[in-house]
Amino acid sequence: MNSEKWVRSTFVLDHQMVDNIRYCSSRMGVSRSELLRELGAGPLSDMAKLLRGLPSNPTEADLRQLSLDGLDMIEQRAGPELATLLHLGGRR
Numbered sequence: 001m002n003s004e005k006w007v008r009s010t011f012v013l014d015h016q017m018v019d020n021i022r023y024c025s026s027r028m029g030v031s032r033s034e035l036l037r038e039l040g041a042g043p044l045s046d047m048a049k050l051l052r053g054l055p056s057n058p059t060e061a062d063l064r065q066l067s068l069d070g071l072d073m074i075e076q077r078a079g080p081e082l083a084t085l086l087h088l089g090g091r092r
Helices: 015-028 032-052 060-088
Strands: none
Touching: 015 032, 032 060
């Protein structure tokens, strides 16, 4: 493990999640750590960006704006890929 780039961490997860992580990483031919890094990198970065913009004591307006910003972020991240998948699957 490259200690300059990676940090070891411990999590408590339910059995089903661990089974799913193990299964998916095995099927994809990647380590469990690599799978979780790949799955979490973008979404966690996006969530942190959203939450950094939220005041410590948010108003209802701040929370509404957070929701709208979150939807925009989801659309930016998933929109093109989702459109491609729907098109390939014959759905529009």
